[in-house]
Amino acid sequence: MISIDSYGWIERFTDGEKASEYNKLIDSTRPEELVTSVVVLYEVYRKIKKIKGEEPALEAAAALSQTKVVEVDQTLSLEAADYSLENNLHFSDALVYATARQYSARLYTGDSDLKGLEGVELI
Numbered sequence: 001m002i003s004i005d006s007y008g009w010i011e012r013f014t015d016g017e018k019a020s021e022y023n024k025l026i027d028s029t030r031p032e033e034l035v036t037s038v039v040v041l042y043e044v045y046r047k048i049k050k051i052k053g054e055e056p057a058l059e060a061a062a063a064l065s066q067t068k069v070v071e072v073d074q075t076l077s078l079e080a081a082d083y084s085l086e087n088n089l090h091f092s093d094a095l096v097y098a099t100a101r102q103y104s105a106r107l108y109t110g111d112s113d114l115k116g117l118e119g120v121e122l123i
Contacts, residue, residue: 001105003035005096006043008108008123013048013060018110021123025108034067037099039092041069070099087117 008022026034041064049057070076076098083101084094093113100107100119107120114120 001033001035001103002029003037003096003100003103003105003107004040005107005109005111005114006040006047006092007110009040009044009060009064010047011110013044013056013063014051018123022108031066032068035100035103035105036064036067036069037096038069038071039095039099040064043092068103070102076102089113 002025004022004026008018008025010016011019012022012026041061044064045057045061048060072080072095076095079102080091080094080098083089083097084091087094087097089097090113093111096109097107097114097117097120099105105119107114108123109120110123112122115122
């Protein structure tokens with residue numbers, strides 16, 4: 001199982017500088033083996049809508065919906081809060097990280113705030 005943070009998906013949908021690296025990861029993984037925090041869905045939809053408009057944003061959301069989208073529940077919220085306190089993470093980073101950890105998924109990110117954390121691969 002792997003997880004791609006918002007940065008990676010946004011790179012993919014905007015053909016960003018690191019899109020090819022993320023595309024290889026995403027395209028070589030079955031959708032049901034991709035763990036996606038609902039926070040990532042929010043961030044990707046918002047950013048793509050702002051940059052490209054509603055139709056591309058809806059297409060991006062549809063693509064993410066093919067993965068295992070994980071909603072925030074009480075357990076995940078508490079785990080994220082602990083990770084936030086232990087690692088000085090922002091709210092969304094902590095939730096994305098906690099989601100990946102909950103599924104023992106390797107988290108691929110371009111966010112240096114997550115550098116050095118267990119199970120995180122910086123791209």
